Structures are given as C-alpha cells and as structure tokens.
Amino acid sequence: MRYIDPDLEFLQCCPNEDLRKLCDFLTFDSDGTYRFSEELSYTDAYYENYPDNMQAMACEVAEELLKFGSNTVMTFIHNGRPDAYEDVVRRVCKKMKVEVSDLDDSVDMEHALLKNICETALRNMSDEEIDALADEIGLMKKDFRKQMTAGAILLAMKRFPKVFYRVVSYVVTRVSAFLGGRAAAVTGAKALQRIFGVATGPLGWIAMTAWTVWDIAAPAYRVIVPAVLDVAVMRYNNTPHVTYKGNVA
Amino acid sequence: MMDAKMIMHPSDAKAIEALQSLKGFDRLARLAMDVGYERLIRGENLGQMIQVNAVNFPNVYYPFQTVVRSVGIIEPDLYIYNDPVMNAYTYGDTRPFVAVSSSVVEKLKEDELKSVLAHECGHIVCHHTLYNTMLAILIDTGFALQLISYSLLQPIYAALRYWSRCSEYSADRCAAAVVGERTFQMENLKMTCGLSEVQGSPYQLVEQARAYDEHRTKSIWDRMQQTMRVLFYTHPQACQRALEIDRWKNSWQYRELRERNC
Numbered sequence: 001m002r003y004i005d006p007d008l009e010f011l012q013c014c015p016n017e018d019l020r021k022l023c024d025f026l027t028f029d030s031d032g033t034y035r036f037s038e039e040l041s042y043t044d045a046y047y048e049n050y051p052d053n054m055q056a057m058a059c060e061v062a063e064e065l066l067k068f069g070s071n072t073v074m075t076f077i078h079n080g081r082p083d084a085y086e087d088v089v090r091r092v093c094k095k096m097k098v099e100v101s102d103l104d105d106s107v108d109m110e111h112a113l114l115k116n117i118c119e120t121a122l123r124n125m126s127d128e129e130i131d132a133l134a135d136e137i138g139l140m141k142k143d144f145r146k147q148m149t150a151g152a153i154l155l156a157m158k159r160f161p162k163v164f165y166r167v168v169s170y171v172v173t174r175v176s177a178f179l180g181g182r183a184a185a186v187t188g189a190k191a192l193q194r195i196f197g198v199a200t201g202p203l204g205w206i207a208m209t210a211w212t213v214w215d216i217a218a219p220a221y222r223v224i225v226p227a228v229l230d231v232a233v234m235r236y237n238n239t240p241h242v243t244y245k246g247n248v249a
Numbered sequence: 250m251m252d253a254k255m256i257m258h259p260s261d262a263k264a265i266e267a268l269q270s271l272k273g274f275d276r277l278a279r280l281a282m283d284v285g286y287e288r289l290i291r292g293e294n295l296g297q298m299i300q301v302n303a304v305n306f307p308n309v310y311y312p313f314q315t316v317v318r319s320v321g322i323i324e325p326d327l328y329i330y331n332d333p334v335m336n337a338y339t340y341g342d343t344r345p346f347v348a349v350s351s352s353v354v355e356k357l358k359e360d361e362l363k364s365v366l367a368h369e370c371g372h373i374v375c376h377h378t379l380y381n382t383m384l385a386i387l388i389d390t391g392f393a394l395q396l397i398s399y400s401l402l403q404p405i406y407a408a409l410r411y412w413s414r415c416s417e418y419s420a421d422r423c424a425a426a427v428v429g430e431r432t433f434q435m436e437n438l439k440m441t442c443g444l445s446e447v448q449g450s451p452y453q454l455v456e457q458a459r460a461y462d463e464h465r466t467k468s469i470w471d472r473m474q475q476t477m478r479v480l481f482y483t484h485p486q487a488c489q490r491a492l493e494i495d496r497w498k499n500s501w502q503y504r505e506l507r508e509r510n511c
Contacts, residue, residue, distance in 0.1 A: 033262070033263075033266045034259050034262050034263050034266065036263050036267075038259070041259040042258065042259050042260070044496055044499075046500075047496050047497060047499045047500040048499045048500075050500070050501060051501060052501070
C-alpha cells in the first residue's frame with residue numbers, strides 16, 4: 001500500500017470528478033498545456049487510472065500536490081519525500097498573510113484560509129458580482145448598497161455553515177485570476193532585485209545563481225494556493241463530520 | 250488527422266510548448282528549412298535512393314499508404330536507401346519525406362514495417378523536425394553571437410538530447426496506436442537484434458527493462474553511472490522504449506486511438 005499523508009487520506013473517498021479536477025489543475029496550466037514541473041502525467045498510476053478511476057491514484061495526486069508545496073532541493077535531500085500537508089497549508093497561510101496559531105491543525109488552517117479568501121473577494125467584488133452571489137446563496141435582498149449586501153453575506157457565512165461553503169465554492173472558482181496577478185507581481189519584483197545582483201561582481205553572481213536555483217526550487221504558490229483551497233472545499237463536501245474551532249461547526 | 254496531443258510524451262510536449270511561445274520563429278524556421286536542407290536533401294534522395302510508389306515496391310508503398318491514412322497526414326515521399334543496419338528517418342516540414350533502410354524492407358513483416366513507418370509519421374505529426382531545427386538555429390546563433398558560452402553548450406546539448414529521447418517516445422506511441430502495442434514490441438525487438446526472426450516472447454525487452462531499472466537504481470553510484478552513459482544519446486535505449494509503450498498501453502489515449510483505429 002502506498003503512503004498518503006494522513007491529512008489527505010480523505011481524497012481516496014472523493015468523487016471521481018472532484019479528484020480529476022484537482023489532478024488536472026496540478027497537471028495542466030490554465031491554457032491546457034502541461035505544467036513544466038509536473039511529474040504526475042507520466043506515472044504508471046496516471047496511465048492506468050486517469051480519467052475514470054481517480055480514487056486509485058489519490059496517493060499520487062496527493063504526493064504531487066505536496067511536491068509542488070515543498071522545496072525541490074529539500075525533497076531531493078529527503079530522498080524524494082515532500083513535506084507534510086500541514087506544513088504546506090501553513091506555508092500557504094503565511095504567503096496569503098492569514099493568521100494561524102502554531103497549535104492549529106490542517107483543517108483549522110484551511111478554514112481560516114477559506115474565510116480570509118472569501119472576505120477579501122467580497123471586498124473586491126463589483127455590485128453585480130455581489131448581487132449574483134446573493135442570488136446564488138438565496139439571500140433575500142432588497143435595494144441594499146454594496147457594503148450592506150456584503151455585510152449580510154459575511155454575517156450569513158458566520159451563522160450558517162452551508163452558506164459559508166456556498167460562498168467558498170462561488171469564490172474559489174473565481175479566485176484563480178486574482179492569484180495569478182499576485183504571483184506575476186511577486187515574480188516581477190524578484191527579477192528586478194536580481195538585476196541589481198549582476199552589478200555586484202563575481203561574488204554577487206554566485207549569490208545570484210544560488211538565489212535563482214533556490215527560488216526555482218521553492219514552493220510553487222501559483223499552484224498550491226488554489227490547490228489547497230480546492231482540497232479544503234473537497235474536504236468539506238466529502239467529510240461532513242469535519243469540525244472547526246471557529247464559528248462554523 | 251491524429252491529434253498530436255494524444256500521442257505526445259509530456260516532456261516532449263513541454264519542450265515544444267516552450268518553443269511555440271516564440272511567436273513567428275516557427276515560420277522563420279520553416280522557411281529556412283524549405284529553402285535550405287529540405288531542397289538540398291530532396292536532391293540527394295532523388296539522386297541516391299530509390300523512390301517508392303505504387304509501381305516500384307508496391308509491397309512497401311501500400312502499407313505506407315495505409316499508415317498515412319490512419320495518421321491522417323499528407324502523404325510524404327518515401328525512399329529506400331542501401332544499409333544493412335535496420336533504421337529509418339524523416340526530415341522536412343513543408344514537404345517531409347521518410348527514408349527506410351533496405352534491411353528494414355528485407356527483414357520485417359508487413360505489420361512491423363508499418364510500425365516503423367508509423368513511427369516516422371509520428372515525428373511528422375508532432376513537427377519534431379521543425380522544432381529541432383528551431384532549437385539548432387537558436388543555439389548556433391547564440392553561440393555565434395557569443396550569447397551562449399562554450400561551457401554552457403554541453404548542458405544545453407544534454408537537455409536537447411533528453412528532449413530528442415522524449416520525442417522518440419511520442420513517435421513510438423504513434424506506431425503503437427497504428428499497429429497495436431504487441432506488433433510494436435516485436436518490431437522493436439527485431440530492430441534491436443537485427444534479426445528477421447525472433448524467438449520467445451515479444452515482451453522480452455519489457456522484462457529486460459525491469460532488470461535494467463533494478464540495476465540502475467541499485468545505488469547512487471549506479472544511478473549516476475547509467476545517467477552519464479546515456480546523457481548524450483539521441484534515442485532512448487531499446488528496453489526503455491519497450492517499457493514505455495508497455496506502460497502507455499494502459500492509458501485512455503491508447504485505448505481511444507485503438508478503438509477508432511486512429
């Protein structure tokens with residue numbers, strides 16, 4: 001039996017379509033081309049099970065997600081074993097500036113992450129999008145201003161778990177573009193810093209090379225942030241007994 | 250036409266996607282090929298090889314026609330050249346051709362010959378020659394303009410060779426899709442040993458690949474030794490080709506292509 005991170009064991013019981021969506025996300029870019037650093041699409045498990053028997057390759061999907069979330073150099077040093085899911089979620093929370101405590105487990109951190117994403121998304125939505133979301137969750141709306149509708153949605157999210165996850169599902173499908181933009185901005189800034197490195201002579205070049213290698217090997221946030229959100233939604237949909245420390249239980 | 254995405258090895262697809270992002274460069278390379286090597290080699294082919302058609306070598310032409318129809322490409326020129334080594338190759342993008350050695354025609358059965366021809370047609374479907382030429386132009390220009398240093402050339406060539414090996418896997422997939430994986434394995438066996446008859450299982454190279462893999466991964470030293478040995482190979486080793494197709498036969502792409510007979 002292949003090893004699977006205990007926090008991701010539930011993937012083995014998820015519906016085929018959900019797993020396929022996650023697998024496709026890890027394997028393909030938004031334009032349908034293979035992600036350059038993916039390794040899943042030429043594994044035996046992929047050949048044998050994709051696309052109709054995804055549960056049988058849940059271990060490989062989980063491992064690919066963790067590899068994207070780990071530093072490649074460190075994974076190599078650890079004989080190919082990536083970091084635990086809990087570390088990956090913690091890393092994502094840190095990147096997204098979501099406050100979590102050291103005692104929080106993966107499920108709590110996922111919840112905090114979802115909550116934060118929804119609140120950010122609600123703040124950035126246009127009037128039409130807020131209206132559409134209110135319709136989606138069945139919120140009785142009168143001729144409210146944007147802030148009032150958003151406030152009502154936030155309140156409903158805190159009170160009703162089902163509303164929370166309907167908002168999450170709505171937001172997660174629309175969040176990729178926002179995350180893509182963020183990733184591009186970060187990459188641009190790093191490239192600029194590296195140009196200054198060239199001016200510092202041979203020592204600078206060595207440092208710059210090491211820096212670039214480390215950066216390339218670093219966790220791929222453009223992949224793992226949406227993937228962790230997807231896993232969080234899948235966990236809610238497929239493990240109804242899951243409980244949180246927060247308002248939603 | 251067979252969808253190249255259905256047969257492309259992921260590593261091959263990734264390299265080609267990277268090259269496709271250089272907008273307009275493919276047209277330039279195609280033009281360079283058209284006025285350069287393609288015309289030059291066409292002269293060489295017509296001058297030194299035997300052109301195959303319905304009248305000359307119908308036993309080679311008709312299987313070729315079947316393969317071309319299955320793959321769904323415009324029929325390339327087909328030539329036979331004199332060589333006791335079993336081999337075949339293709340070149341060109343605007344007017345591609347396929348050339349097979351006399352030994353292939355002599356020693357392979359019709360289905361196995363089809364497998365060789367389908368492999369070459371696979372290269373045409375995936376435009377491997379075009380992208381190979383593009384890369385060669387990029388590297389040669391980079392070196393000539395001193396944008397790429399001599400010390401960087403070896404790692405670049407190693408990467409190129411890796412891609413070349415992966416592109417062979419894609420072409421093998423095309424062959425397996427057209428003739429079936431069992432026939433492909435038999436053809437691969439014969440091409441490896443150079444014999445017209447093979448005794449035993451058609452999957453003996455698959456078994457050998459597992460033994461090789463065990464040997465290769467025995468220790469870090471073995472891994473390094475074997476990796477360095479094949480670093481500059483243009484083609485994957487025969488046993489790895491056999492194993493790759495044996496794995497790929499379980500994929501949905503293979504099933505779908507076989508069901509609709511490409």
